[in-house]
Structure formats: C-alpha cells, structure tokens
C-alpha cells in the first residue's frame with residue numbers, strides 16, 4: 001500500500017491571489033473600457049447579510065455611467081497596482097511565492113468587448129507583469145475573467161444572458177491564450193461560477209430587470225449554461241494552443257451543514273450542497289447532474305440548449321477544481337434562525353464558530369471537510385485559490401502592522417489543509433486571498449483588509465499608497481520556506 005502522506009508535496013504551489021478590478025485601478029488609462037466592477041458603489045460597513053449582494057438595476061447603471069467619481073466607485077482606482085506592479089511583485093517574491101493568481105481585465109484587452117482588434121497597450125501591460133513574474137520564478141495562475149464584463153456587452157445584450165457573450169468571451173480568451181502561451185501554464189476560465197445565483201451582475205453582466213424573462217431563476221441558469229459552455233470551449237482552445245497547460249474550473253465553495261440531525265434539515269443541506277457542486281459536476285463530469293432536471297422542473301426553469309452543447313461539455317472537461325473558501329453555511333428546513341453575514345450570501349449563525357469583524361463565520365475544520373468531500377466526488381486535483389481574513393488593521397506609531405488574528409486564521413486553515421492531504425486529498429496549491437490589501441469585492445471598502453502587505457489608503461481613496469510589510473508577511477515567508485512545516 002502507498003504510504004500516508006503527512007506533509008505538503010515538495011512542488012506545492014504556495015502564493016497569493018488578487019483580481020484585476022480590485023488592485024489595478026487605472027480604470028480609464030491606456031484605452032481600457034468600463035467594466036461591471038467599475039459600477040459597484042462603496043457600501044458602508046455592514047452586518048446585514050442582505051447588503052452583501054451586489055445588485056445593479058438598469059436605472060442605477062444609467063446613473064453610474066454618468067458619474068465619474070472614483071471615491072464612490074473605489075475599484076476604479078484600486079490600489080494602483082497598474083503603476084506599482086514591480087514593487088508589489090518584488091514583495092511577493094520576497095515572501096517566496098511559488099505562484100501568483102491574477103486575472104486579466106477583459107475591457108483592458110477588448111474595451112467594448114466586441115472591438116475588431118485587441119488593445120495592444122492592454123496586452124503589453126500583462127507582458128510586463130509576466131516578465132516580472134518570470135524574473136523571480138513565480139508561476140502565474142490566470143483567471144481569464146474575474147467579475148469584469150465590458151459594460152458595452154451588458155448594454156448590448158445583457159451579458160451572459162445572451163448566447164452571443166460566448167463568442168465575445170472566446171475571442172478574448174483566444175487572444176490572451178495565444179499571447180501568453182509559453183508563459184502561463186495554469187488557467188481558470190471564470191471566477192466563482194456559482195455566484196451567478198446571488199450576484200448575476202457581477203458574475204456575468206446580467207441585469208435582471210432588462211430581461212424579458214419573468215422568472216429570475218430562468219435568467220440565472222440560462223446565463224450559467226452560457227458560462228459553462230464558454231468554460232468548456234475555452235478549455236478546448238487552451239488545449240489546442242497550450243497543450244501542456246492545466247485548466248480548471250472554479251466555484252465559491254459553500255460547504256453546508258444541516259442545522260440539526262432532523263432528516264428534513266439534512267435533506268435541505270444536501271439540496272443546498274447540490275446547487276453548489278452543480279458547476280464542477282458539469283465541468284468535470286461533462287454533463288448536467290440528474291438532480292438538476294428535477295430542480296429545474298420544480299422551479300419553472302427550462303434551459304435552451306443547442307444540439308451541440310452536450311458534446312461540447314462532454315469533450316472538454318476541467319483538469320482541476322479550484323475553490324475559494326471563507327466559511328461554512330447552515331441549512332434547515334424552514335431556513336429560520338439567527339443570521340450571520342457571508343461572502344455575497346449570508347447564512348444562519350453557527351453557535352460553535354467565532355466570527356470575523358464582518359460577521360463571517362470562521363471554520364478551519366470546514367476546509368478539511370470540504371476538501372475531502374470534493375475529492376471524494378471528483379477525483380481530480382484540488383486548488384484552494386482563495387482563503388483569508390478580512391479585518392481592520394492598524395498602523396502603529398513606529399510604522400509596523402501587527403496582525404496576529406490573520407496569522408491565527410491562516411495557520412488554522414493551513415493545518416487543516418495538511419490534515420486533508422493526510423486524508424488522501426490531492427491538493428496542488430494554496431493562494432491566499434488579497435495577498436496585498438485591495439478593494440473589497442462585496443462592499444468596495446478599503447478598510448476590509450486581507451493582505452500580508454498593508455496599503456496606505458482609506459475607504460475614500462485618501463493616503464500615500466505606500467506599502468508596509470505586516471507581521472503576517474514575515475510569518476508567511478517562513479511558512480513557504482519550510483513548505484508548510486513551520487507555522488509558528
């Protein structure tokens with residue numbers, strides 16, 4: 001029998017993750033077009049789970065398009081990675097990163113999404129990023145698009161509600177696959193496909209009130225079908241252009257516990273879980289799982305498919321499953337109970353768990369559970385491409401930033417990943433979320449910090465943008481140098 005592995009594999013990919021729209025800024029520089037992320041206003045710090053959703057109506061979009069404020073739309077200025085990438089990548093290298101997960105801003109390459117030719121200035125920006133990563137031997141992991149549909153495609157055909165979005169997405173994917181072949185081996189076609197169900201605007205440029213469809217579920221699942229096809233077709237292109245590439249699929253993993261041992265609660269947890277793993281079910285197994293047919297029928301959903309769709313899904317399956325993991329969820333038959341907040345979607349409070357300052361439950365053991373469940377189900381390598389703690393950090397008078405709470409959070413999660421590896425899970429990497437402080441996706445706040453590197457900027461865009469190494473920076477450097485053995 002093979003020996004039980006008790007440590008991280010020697011080629012384990014340690015690193016950090018960001019998204020273009022949350023770090024780059026320069027939203028209208030060098031020909032970049034507007035994206036959905038440029039249209040997400042700042043929300044004040046909130047503990048209400050309803051406020052986690054990002055919804056934009058047609059009327060709001062019209063207003064936002066006329067407003068050129070960066071203070072009210074902080075993602076437009078990000079943390080100026082666009083101009084400071086050299087300094088930031090040098091800091092990642094100093095921590096010893098093996099991998100850096102980044103996304104390519106779609107409207108930097110195709111400003112309107114349907115332009116005849118790509119924007120060379122945008123392509124050159126990522127050439128320079130990959131040069132810098134190569135200089136330090138850091139492997140890039142590229143999310144082809146992370147919540148950034150060009151606004152023109154939202155206005156023109158309501159984003160991925162339309163099948164036309166597949167062609168425009170694939171033109172973008174083909175251009176970047178061709179341009180960066182030989183430089184990028186790891187790819188993920190879309191960030192968190194399942195977030196369609198809670199934030200279709202962010203996830204896919206879909207504005208519900210622009211649709212002729214009345215059933216919101218119909219709109220969301222039709223748009224999901226288009227993204228699933230686009231993922232499979234991007235996988236096909238990737239295999240043709242970069243035969244030795246690894247291309248995965250990604251969800252926000254919403255591991256769900258039943259509130260009690262009552263069978264009805266257990267059943268609810270099973271159903272919630274099925275809706276979450278539905279996305280990798282399609283992309284890894286290459287077909288819609290049967291349980292979705294019943295769910296669609298009972299919810300008035302009828303997916304419009306073309307005759308070739310089943311074949312496309314079947315023939316172009318993903319190499320690995322990537323997840324973001326922040327917390328666990330609770331399900332019960334009636335769905336009532338005291339509420340906690342969460343990543344775009346809230347849940348019931350779990351009395352056994354501590355909470356973050358944003359009221360997200362902290363559950364490191366849940367990560368071990370979820371890695372086991374996913375590996376049992378899919379038997380393909382897993383990659384944790386997001387995990388981290390959003391917290392308020394304080395700069396001391398001597399300029400240092402002490403963040404023991406972040407170190408505790410990450411240590412506990414890394415310990416559980418190691419347990420999962422010992423359980424037999426094939427885990428290939430870990431990129432912590434927001435390795436440098438960035439603009440929050442859900443609330444557009446700057447004060448919700450995830451990084452090892454502090455960025456001097458407040459919620460309203462004031463600050464020097466200077467970078468400061470936090471205590472966690474030195475800690476993570478040790479973790480990487482010891483391949484996950486030294487967690488003290």
Ligand code: BG6
Nearest residue numbers: 019252324343390440441442443
């Ligand atoms: C993930 C997203 O769901 O959660 C990231 O992929 C996001 O873009 C992260 O930043 C954390 O959420 P938030 O709202 O705290 O930024």
